[in-house]
Amino acid sequence: MAPTTLQAVLFDMDGTLLATEQYWDEALAELAAGWGGAVSAAALASTAGVDLDGAMAIVRRDVGVTRTPAQAQEDAAWVIARVTALMARSVTWQPGARELLTACLASGVRTALVTTTYRPLVELVLGHLRADLGTEPFEITVCGDEVPALKPDPAPYLQALDALGLGAGVCVVVEDSHTGSQAGLAAGCRVLVVPHGQVLPSTPGLTVGDTLVGVGVEHLEALPHPAVV
Structure with a gap:
């Protein structure tokens, strides 16, 4: 399936993709x-x-x-x-995360990793993921030691958008925390969040889910934009 309105998915790492x-x-x-x-x-x-x-x-x-x-x-x-x-x-995938990431890769939707974790640890994790997937999982990676400000500031996601050369309207952020969700929303992206022990306020552009299991590219593409929430 060729992407239409959705061109890239920007993933958080700890707690979102991986049970780290x-x-x-x-x-x-x-x-x-x-x-x-x-x-x-x-x-x-x-x-x-x-x-x-x-x-x-x-x-x-x-x-x-x-x-x-x-x-x-x-x-x-x-x-x-x-x-x-x-x-x-070792690292362990969160339920449904591997399937969602591989679905993005297979469908031609571009992928980025945007994490507060510093580069040396991220490279360690990426080694595990490359070995598991047999491919490079992310076109862009933005780490916590490479940005002028950390989440909830939008700087990490804005940096990823700039590196991808895309506008926020064609991207979706996948997160697990209130802090990360605030960063994604402030950058102008739609956000899907699967929180763990946090209650998030209702916010335009934010979709709260229980799990990534069963979530596919078509679900991310259908997430409402803030203007039509």
């Missing part, structure tokens, strides 16, 4: 345990879509500890090393 949020949660929980505390499930859920500094701040508040800037830097390095070790073993 659990690695960050595991590392943050271990970090809190190292401080002698325990982070709540609600606090971990609220870190979805948040950059590492913000996530660690949430955990510190929840546990009730104070860290110096130098200690916070050491904590961040430890978390990244721990997540890298976990991701090096």
